[in-house]
Amino acid sequence: MLSLPPELEWFLLLLEDGGLPGRLVDRPSIAYSNTTDPRGDGLYDHARRAVPRLRDASERRLARVLVTWGATRWKQGRRGWSLPPLTELRAKWDLKYGPRQWPGGADAAWQSASDSKEAIDA
Numbered sequence: 001m002l003s004l005p006p007e008l009e010w011f012l013l014l015l016e017d018g019g020l021p022g023r024l025v026d027r028p029s030i031a032y033s034n035t036t037d038p039r040g041d042g043l044y045d046h047a048r049r050a051v052p053r054l055r056d057a058s059e060r061r062l063a064r065v066l067v068t069w070g071a072t073r074w075k076q077g078r079r080g081w082s083l084p085p086l087t088e089l090r091a092k093w094d095l096k097y098g099p100r101q102w103p104g105g106a107d108a109a110w111q112s113a114s115d116s117k118e119a120i121d122a
Contacts, residue, residue: 006053021046
């Protein structure tokens with residue numbers, strides 16, 4: 001895992017955490033790409049902050065990894081992403097890179113937006 005490209009390192013962090021930065025309060029599998037919040041809690045903001053090698057990564061580069069893993073573009077006033085269920089993405093990761101112990105167990109779901117400081121009202 002130490003030799004993962006930075007985009008996959010970031011995606012693995014999302015899968016391990018089980019929460020989506022910039023996600024909507026009422027729809028925890030949907031998250032904004034970027035936010036206007038000074039904390040910068042959108043998906044792309046998170047990638048650039050969490051993985052230093054992505055600091056200057058373009059939005060296109062970050063979008064490619066999301067599309068590769070089955071996320072679809074979402075727009076309702078602002079742009080974002082709708083991600084597949086966490087269990088599905090973790091199962092895909094296990095098939096590609098080998099099984100691993102995931103936090104929260106096999107049936108974990110994206111964290112409820114109401115349980116996170118990163119949730120955003122639509």
